[in-house]
Amino acid sequence: MLALGQVAEATVVALAMNGDAAAFSELVRRRQSALRNLLRRLSRDATLADDLAQQTFLKAWRALPQLRSVSAFGAWLRRLAVNTWLEHVRSSPPPSVALDPEELAALPAATASADARLDLDRALAYLGPKERLCVVLAYSEGMSHGEISSATALPLGTVKSHVRRGSERLRALLSAYDSVKEHAHVG
Amino acid sequence: MSDDLDARLLRSFAAAEQPLAAEQFVAAVTARINAARRLRFDPRSCYSILSTIAGGLGTGLLALRRVWLLLIGAAAVTVWAAFL
Numbered sequence: 234m235l236a237l238g239q240v241a242e243a244t245v246v247a248l249a250m251n252g253d254a255a256a257f258s259e260l261v262r263r264r265q266s267a268l269r270n271l272l273r274r275l276s277r278d279a280t281l282a283d284d285l286a287q288q289t290f291l292k293a294w295r296a297l298p299q300l301r302s303v304s305a306f307g308a309w310l311r312r313l314a315v316n317t318w319l320e321h322v323r324s325s326p327p328p329s330v331a332l333d334p335e336e337l338a339a340l341p342a343a344t345a346s347a348d349a350r351l352d353l354d355r356a357l358a359y360l361g362p363k364e365r366l367c368v369v370l371a372y373s374e375g376m377s378h379g380e381i382s383s384a385t386a387l388p389l390g391t392v393k394s395h396v397r398r399g400s401e402r403l404r405a406l407l408s409a410y411d412s413v414k415e416h417a418h419v420g
Numbered sequence: 421m422s423d424d425l426d427a428r429l430l431r432s433f434a435a436a437e438q439p440l441a442a443e444q445f446v447a448a449v450t451a452r453i454n455a456a457r458r459l460r461f462d463p464r465s466c467y468s469i470l471s472t473i474a475g476g477l478g479t480g481l482l483a484l485r486r487v488w489l490l491l492i493g494a495a496a497v498t499v500w501a502a503f504l
Contacts, residue, residue, distance in 0.1 A: 257453075258449075266442070286445070287445075291456060352436070
């Protein structure tokens with residue numbers, strides 16, 4: 234008899250849909266890393282991201298019998314995670330981090346002096362929640378604009394604009410970060 | 421993925437992905453699910469609660485002494501038992 238860990242996901246999903254608790258735990262085991270990474274990119278807070286990921290799996294456990302197709306499980310779970318995060322943002326909106334050109338120019342000096350690392354998560358903090366969501370789904374999850382639009386209920390044009398502007402801002406921030414590192418190496 | 425994406429950003433996102441250990445997280449999710457299961461009423465426990473309250477009420481009325489105390493006690497024990 235095969236262990237659950239060796240069984241195809243569609244079979245594990247079908248078992249979980251019939252109330253098999255061990256099968257659901259196996260799904261959590263398989264999907265947790267990707268889901269937590271996605272929520273970490275979105276929330277920039279590992280503890281909050283893990284809490285939201287747990288909420289997502291709890292919702293999935295409750296709603297799993299309503300899943301229409303076992304092959305849709307991954308996309309369905311991701312949509313649950315996105316909705317859980319959006320609910321969180323609506324109930325406790327994060328402080329907006331506006332960035333104008335002057336701040337961007339000042340950023341390398343500030344981060345260098347504080348020895349802070351402007352990594353991807355820090356750069357993502359400068360995007361608004363929905364812009365960040367679209368960028369993360371496009372780059373981290375490999376979703377097309379159309380898929381993002383249907384997963385987030387945002388109009389397609391808005392998604393395109395969020396991805397384009399968000400990408401530009403991220404590129405600018407990461408370039409600024411690179412120049413800080415270069416200065417640090419030279420100095 | 422059909423939309424044009426920036427190669428440099430794709431690399432940054434790929435590099436930021438890290439495999440996360442499952443054990444503690446799976447245990448936390450399982451604990452939350454078990455807690456939610458305990459809080460969920462099923463028809464049998466509702467029937468059990470109602471019948472025990474009715475029994476307590478009958479006993480209290482028959483005794484005609486400290487009726488409310490018996491009622492509250494019976495209800496409390498029943499609710500407590502339903503959540504076990």
